[in-house]
Amino acid sequence: MVKVLISDKLGDDAVRILEARKIEVVFNPDLGKDPAALKEALQDVDGLAIRSATKMTAELIEAAPKLKVIGRAGIGVDNIDIDAATAAGIAVMNTPFGNAVTTAEHAIAMMFAVARKIPQADASTKQSKWEKSKFMGRELFGKTLGLIGAGNIGGIVASRAQGLRMKVIAFDPFLSEEKANDMGVELVSLNELLQRADFISLHTPLNDKTRNIISREALEVIRPGAFIINCARGGLIDEDALAEALDDGRVAGAALDVFAEEPAKNHPIFERENVVVTPHLGASTREAQENVAVQIAEQIADYLLTGAVQNALNMPSVTADEAPKLKPFINLGEKLGSLAGQLVDGAITGISVRFAGHVSELKAGPIVSGVVSSALKPQLATVNAVNATSLAKDRGISITEEKTETSPNFGSTLTVKVETANGAFSVTGALFGGEPRIVRIGDVRLEASLAPNMLFVINEDKPGFIGALGDVLSDAKVNIATFNLGRQEAGGEAMALIALDQELSDDTLRAINALPQIKRAAPLKF
Numbered sequence: 281m282v283k284v285l286i287s288d289k290l291g292d293d294a295v296r297i298l299e300a301r302k303i304e305v306v307f308n309p310d311l312g313k314d315p316a317a318l319k320e321a322l323q324d325v326d327g328l329a330i331r332s333a334t335k336m337t338a339e340l341i342e343a344a345p346k347l348k349v350i351g352r353a354g355i356g357v358d359n360i361d362i363d364a365a366t367a368a369g370i371a372v373m374n375t376p377f378g379n380a381v382t383t384a385e386h387a388i389a390m391m392f393a394v395a396r397k398i399p400q401a402d403a404s405t406k407q408s409k410w411e412k413s414k415f416m417g418r419e420l421f422g423k424t425l426g427l428i429g430a431g432n433i434g435g436i437v438a439s440r441a442q443g444l445r446m447k448v449i450a451f452d453p454f455l456s457e458e459k460a461n462d463m464g465v466e467l468v469s470l471n472e473l474l475q476r477a478d479f480i481s482l483h484t485p486l487n488d489k490t491r492n493i494i495s496r497e498a499l500e501v502i503r504p505g506a507f508i509i510n511c512a513r514g515g516l517i518d519e520d521a522l523a524e525a526l527d528d529g530r531v532a533g534a535a536l537d538v539f540a541e542e543p544a545k546n547h548p549i550f551e552r553e554n555v556v557v558t559p560h561l562g563a564s565t566r567e568a569q570e571n572v573a574v575q576i577a578e579q580i581a582d583y584l585l586t587g588a589v590q591n592a593l594n595m596p597s598v599t600a601d602e603a604p605k606l607k608p609f610i611n612l613g614e615k616l617g618s619l620a621g622q623l624v625d626g627a628i629t630g631i632s633v634r635f636a637g638h639v640s641e642l643k644a645g646p647i648v649s650g651v652v653s654s655a656l657k658p659q660l661a662t663v664n665a666v667n668a669t670s671l672a673k674d675r676g677i678s679i680t681e682e683k684t685e686t687s688p689n690f691g692s693t694l695t696v697k698v699e700t701a702n703g704a705f706s707v708t709g710a711l712f713g714g715e716p717r718i719v720r721i722g723d724v725r726l727e728a729s730l731a732p733n734m735l736f737v738i739n740e741d742k743p744g745f746i747g748a749l750g751d752v753l754s755d756a757k758v759n760i761a762t763f764n765l766g767r768q769e770a771g772g773e774a775m776a777l778i779a780l781d782q783e784l785s786d787d788t789l790r791a792i793n794a795l796p797q798i799k800r801a802a803p804l805k806f
């Protein structure tokens with residue numbers, strides 16, 4: 281039975297959905313905060329569902345031998361070592377839209393809260409102080425809002441702010457001028473944004489380019505009296521420099537939902553009068569939590585049970601409709617790649633996949649990943665379908681695809697060609713009753729199903745060879761299951777793919793290679 285661990289607080293719907301799909305669920309919402317216990321619990325799970333408390337480090341990923349998918353019920357994946365997951369063949373998925381509206385609403389709420397000092401006024405009024413003159417606020421109407429990052433959440437914040445009649449400008453190097461125009465947002469440089477914005481709201485992922493994007497230098501050029509709102513990630517702001525800018529009044533106020541270190545307790549910035557803080561509540565509404573719990577449970581179940589891939593950060597997507605059609609061709613591609621990879625000699629320099637017939641209408645990515653990973657497997661122990669194409673690219677191996685709509689003798693065929701400095705090897709396969717079958721090797725037609733133990737031979741097409749080979753195998757007590765022959769012309773070169781019921785020993789292989797007609801004999805494993 282497939283098993284999924286939920287190690288953070290996640291809506292109950294997630295458990296219901298997974299169990300309804302006959303998945304065993306271990307729901308321990310406190311495990312994410314206890315890496316040692318989490319490590320133990322990861323030993324035998326196929327899937328993991330998390331929010332932000334669980335930090336999936338390379339060490340934890342290594343401790344999860346069966347893990348196939350990590351699902352983040354939310355947007356930010358900076359708590360997952362994606363490179364380590366990819367290297368281990370684990371799909372990493374998130375739910376990019378489920379909590380976006382809620383988080384954008386939190387940013388707007390925080391902007392109001394800091395501009396009107398609502399939390400401070402609330403606390404004072406509840407202490408019976410009635411300090412009316414102390415809490416003079418600022419109006420948002422007509423002010424300039426500067427968005428750093430205007431994607432999903434930034435875009436929603438922009439539209440809400442426009443409703444408040446604010447002017448919205450944005451710094452986002454990956455947003456096209458056309459899209460910005462559609463959003464009614466003026467694209468500017470970071471420097472211009474810092475100098476023009478009355479309110480600055482951050483909405484980028486945390487990565488090497490965005491870490492400390494609000495740096496000490498940025499705070500030096502910021503428009504005096506600006507407010508800063510951060511509902512994205514703590515590491516985007518240099519917190520020490522912000523504290524100083526708040527103290528000397530360059531920054532009028534800051535509203536922070538996220539912190540460089542979380543949970544943030546006794547943070548020095550909490551002592552500042554002009555700061556409003558929340559404990560990473562951006563996504564915390566009933567609606568958003570229901571959305572992300574349902575979405576991640578469905579995505580994890582689909583992936584584990586059908587192979588469908590949605591919202592993965594390290595794999596091409598495959599819909600639930602596509603998955604059953606692709607599965608047999610992925611299997612065929614893996615077998616062809618494996619056969620070619622086992623038979624080529626020397627470092628692989630290129631792999632090409634030719635799709636002919638109906639298979640050319642299917643998504644190529646997952647099939648190519650299967651071909652590449654199995655072709656490289658004999659040379660690279662760490663390769664898998666998730667990291668295959670990126671690993672190939674890193675090693676300078678060219679990957680090409682070619683598609684033709686017709687396949688003369690079969691509904692669909694896949695041809696895999698693997699090149700090395702010593703030559704190329706190509707093999708074609710098709711599906712018979714959904715099962716992979718080899719139909720051509722190089723220019724030679726031959727039909728063979730694949731078995732766990734096989735022998736590939738090239739020999740001179742002369743009488744007596746098959747008998748002699750049969751004698752060697754019989755002496756070694758190796759039974760022939762199927763024997764499939766092909767040749768280009770009588771008396772020329774012949775080929776055979778032979779399925780064996782037992783594994784070949786080195787001695788038997790030596791005896792086969794010593795037969796006079798033999799040109800090549802190689803064992804194959806599938």
Ligand SMILES: NC(=O)C1=CN([C@@H]2O[C@H](COP(=O)(O)OP(=O)(O)OC[C@H]3O[C@@H](n4cnc5c(N)ncnc54)[C@H](O)[C@@H]3O)[C@@H](O)[C@H]2O)C=CC1
Binds near residue numbers: 356430
């Ligand atoms: N506080 C909370 O509870 C929540 C926080 N978040 C965080 O909000 C952030 C934004 O999420 P989404 O809008 O969904 O992401 P998104 O991917 O839709 O948008 C991010 C935007 O940032 C831009 N960007 C990337 N690098 C940039 C750079 N160097 N400079 C300027 N812009 C850059 C991208 O082009 C994109 O438009 C993420 O960090 C996410 O983790 C998301 C949900 C809840």
Ligand SMILES: O=C(O)CCC(=O)C(=O)O
Binds near residue numbers: 354355357
């Ligand atoms: O799960 C949460 O509460 C945090 C959400 C978040 O930060 C995200 O989705 O990026």
